[in-house]
Amino acid sequence: MTTSRETPRKTRPRTPGRGVPLALLAPALLGLAFLLVPLLALLVRAPWRSLPEQLTSPEVWQALRLSLFCATTATALSLVVGVPLAWLLARTDFPGRGLLRALVTLPLVLPPVVGGVALLLALGRNGVVGQWLDAWFGITLPFTTTGVILAETFVAMPFLVISVEGTLRATDPRYEEAATTLGASRFTAFRRVTLPLIAPGIAAGSVLAWARALGEFGATITFAGNFPGRTQTMPLAVYLALQNDPAAAIALSLVLLAVSIAVLAGLRDRWMRTV
Amino acid sequence: MTRSAHRPRRSRRIAGAGAVAVLALSACSAPGPDSSPGSATDGPTGTVTVFAAASLRESFTTLGERFEEEHPGTEVTFSFGGSDALAAGIDNGAPADVFAAASPRTMELVTDRGHAAGSPSTFVRNRLQIATVPGNPHGIDSLEDLTAPGLKVVLCDRTVPCGAAAQTALGAARIALTPASYEQDVKGALTKVELKEADAAVVYRTDVKAAGDKVEGVEFRESAEAVNDYPIALLDNAPNPSAAKAFVALVKSPEGRKVLGEAGFLRP
CATH class of the missing domain: 3.40.190.10 (Periplasmic binding protein-like II)
Known part of the structure; x- marks a missing residue:
């Protein structure tokens, strides 16, 4: 089915003398089909007739609202601490910086469930830090919405840090140096000169982090558990619905797909192209 | 088919x-080479x-x-x-x-x-039991004790058998319990108690036994209503x-x- 759909593309390259070699075209189309067919399947098998009913159920909205709130808050948290961290990694020189940089990016490659276990051991009620939070302030994080936000921040922040750090490295530090020689403090230079320069990188990093947070599953279910309205985000709802109500799982998946497409479409013209 | x-x-x-x-x-x-029935x-x-x-x-x-x-x-x-x-x-x-x-x-x-x-x-x-942290510091003695304010209780999600059984038992006892989390399987619920993140979980007695001294089991009357x-x-x-x-x-x-x-x- 997919091959017949794509055959017209083979005749498409019009520029003479710039034909695409078959050895590249075939795997490229295979890759394209591999990425697109599952999404098409979601649309083909969607329970369109019962969809309005599925989507207007309070459970779906509850999960979606919680997901959007948590992902946005996690992105904001990542911005507050992640941008300074990226600056530290890009602009200062201290022993062990390479190692530190590697450690910061570790959550990128770490399975999220492992991140969830690590968070439990660190911030759980009985955790290394968590037991003091509980004893001194009476704060317990697992099974709370705050726990969801922290789990999402843990997996999403490295995306922001890497993106911002890359942009900082590509930016000429002499602008900042010029500002400081003209009397600005290093913080003022960062705020007035560096930040506007790296804004596109920050924006791209935020989108990546937000999308990662929105889709976060493993760390969330491990650290924050699953309770509707409090910690049950969309991905958790999809996973649990799949086991006894596949139609609901597809409906929920469509919502996430629509949100993702909306974000990509909305941001493409503004920010993505400049990066 | x-x-x-x-x-x-x-x-x-x-x-x-x-x-x-x-x-x-x-x-x-x-599958091994001899996995066909005839051989x-x-x-x-x-x-x-x-x-x-x-x-x-x-x-x-x-x-x-x-x-x-x-x-x-x-x-x-x-x-x-x-x-x-x-x-x-x-x-x-x-x-x-x-x-x-x-x-x-x-x-x-x-x-x-x-x-x-x-x-x-x-x-x-299999029958249900309440799993508490060792020593049962909150003195949990019945299903009703799980509703005590401030107590963190985890249940299995109701799509899983242990969760369905727990709901049956709670229904039989006419108890409304709001758990901290609905876990995706019984071991997930038990682990939260083993790690002391939850104070109690409603699981199978076999799970309590398998966990050894990491949790303590408490029998409750209504478990007879929900035998799996x-x-x-x-x-x-x-x-x-x-x-x-x-x-x-x-x-x-x-x-x-x-x-x-x-x-x-x-x-x-």
Whole structure:
């Protein structure tokens, strides 16, 4: 089915003398089909007739609202601490910086469930830090919405840090140096000169982090558990619905797909192209 | 398998693609060269793949080792998980020989779609218990004590048998309990108590026993209202039916009963 759909593309390259070699075209189309067919399947098998009913159920909205709130808050948290961290990694020189940089990016490659276990051991009620939070302030994080936000921040922040750090490295530090020689403090230079320069990188990093947070599953279910309205985000709802109500799982998946497409479409013209 | 059942099955098939990927990977052991039924002349050989409820982990692992000892040349691979997730996996074509579920309802998900060979039979029963942190510092003595303010209780999600049973017991006791979390299987609920993140969980007595001194079990009256039957069945598309049959026979044999009984399971 997919091959017949794509055959017209083979005749498409019009520029003479710039034909695409078959050895590249075939795997490229295979890759394209591999990425697109599952999404098409979601649309083909969607329970369109019962969809309005599925989507207007309070459970779906509850999960979606919680997901959007948590992902946005996690992105904001990542911005507050992640941008300074990226600056530290890009602009200062201290022993062990390479190692530190590697450690910061570790959550990128770490399975999220492992991140969830690590968070439990660190911030759980009985955790290394968590037991003091509980004893001194009476704060317990697992099974709370705050726990969801922290789990999402843990997996999403490295995306922001890497993106911002890359942009900082590509930016000429002499602008900042010029500002400081003209009397600005290093913080003022960062705020007035560096930040506007790296804004596109920050924006791209935020989108990546937000999308990662929105889709976060493993760390969330491990650290924050699953309770509707409090910690049950969309991905958790999809996973649990799949086991006894596949139609609901597809409906929920469509919502996430629509949100993702909306974000990509909305941001493409503004920010993505400049990066 | 029938044509009329084709359409709904296809939609489930797509929906459960993720579950299949996970389950197929966990059950991804190459069937031995003798896995075809005809070539098994003297005793079972090759790999048997068993999908079993999470609560069966300890006892079935023991039985798997016994089976491999008794039938050299065989290998038993397990996929333990929530019965509903396993049923969805089987429905989506995960290559399993045997399915042991923690409730007749989850077994029906498989038998109703014609994935079982023959009818399933109940091999054990299981009762709920409250698992508390060691020493029971909150003095939990009944189901009602779980509603105490500030107490963190986790339950299984109601799609999983242990969660459904817990809801039945709570309903019988007319207790409204708001847990901290609905966990995806019984071991997930138990782990939260073992890590002391939750004060108590409603799990099976077999899980409390398997956890040793990491949790303390508390019997409660209403557990009699929610006793789970565990059915076991051979699967229609079993890659290794002869060895699968032998494994089910071991589970139901006096030896199997002994291992399951020691784990705290009740006789059917």
